[in-house]
Amino acid sequence: MPKHKTQRERAIKFAGYNLRIDTQGNMLVDRPTVNRGYYGFDTGADPLPDGKFKMYPSGDIVDLAERNRRLST
Numbered sequence: 854m855p856k857h858k859t860q861r862e863r864a865i866k867f868a869g870y871n872l873r874i875d876t877q878g879n880m881l882v883d884r885p886t887v888n889r890g891y892y893g894f895d896t897g898a899d900p901l902p903d904g905k906f907k908m909y910p911s912g913d914i915v916d917l918a919e920r921n922r923r924l925s926t
Contacts, residue, residue: 895923 864873871883895913898906898920906920907913915923 898924 864871866872873881873883875881895908895911898908898915900906901914905914905916908915908920908923
């Protein structure tokens with residue numbers, strides 16, 4: 854048996870996260886990120902109390918018709 858046994862890093866996937874245990878026994882979590890501006894257009898909208906919508910990632914405040922037009926493309 855060798856004097857210094859080498860340990861490998863272990864990894865599993867769970868609920869969309871990559872969980873890794875490094876050689877010192879520390880748990881590392883890799884959280885995937887989404888680049889919403891990658892395609893060059895808005896990808897979603899959050900409703901505002903006045904009936905308008907805040908688009909993301911641009912941050913523009915628009916009405917319902919404009920929101921539907923942007924999200925349909």
